[in-house]
Amino acid sequence: MFSVDSYISSIKANLHKQSDLLTENLKKVFTYNFSPKTDLLEFSAFMEPTRFEIAIRLFSMDKEANEVFDNGTDTKVFAGSIDVLPEVVYYQLNENQLNDFFDFYEENEETLVQQEQKAVADWFRGCWEKAGGDTISLPSYFVFSDDYKSYDLKNKQWIDDEEKWS
Template identity: 65%
Template structure:
């Protein structure tokens, strides 16, 4: 009933429907006047697998892995976090198929399917990050899955351990 290829293709198609919004939101973010105390940007993906939803939020960070905030009076300066994309559906499934999907298909194909999902999310985000002009940013920028220990460097297109990112 379910196949890995079909599932991943569906994820890619659903994400693609939101590419224009992602590109527009990223272009807007890239125009911000970032606070000088910011060392890097983390574009963090929050995945809600039971609802098949993803949201992405940008966090401005320092080298000690702390979020940077600006408390000055200049309203043009950005620090803190910004929503990049709200909860969007990355997969559509009828409720009556959910148990079969999770109990049989997903569990039988895990962890390979998890890696393919992550690759689909990263490919989609990094492609749109480039389309948006992300390479013009003077700040190191990373895509990270919430609570993960590695990050995807959007400029070098490589995975880095968080220890290296924060050093």
């Protein structure tokens, strides 16, 4: 009934529908005047697997892994965080298929998590590049919330999360 390939293909198709929205939101972000305290940008994906939703939020960060805030002293400077993609559906399923799907997912979890993350990261990187992400001077990373690795958007490779703070 379910297959790894069809599941991943469906995720890619649903994410593709959100490409214009994400790209336009990233273009806006790339015009921001970031606080001089900002050392890097972290784009965090929050996936809700029981509702099949994803949201992406930008955090301005310093080298100590702290979010940078500006306390409103200069309205022309951005510090803090902002949604670059509101919660959107990345997979659709009929309610009567949920139990079968979750059985399938549990049986294939190792493969599925890896391929889900690759599909989402590749899609995000494509939108980031299309929006002009290479023009940003700050190091930029894509991460999945609560994960131990980061995708370095400038060098196009996965790194251990601790590397970006050193």
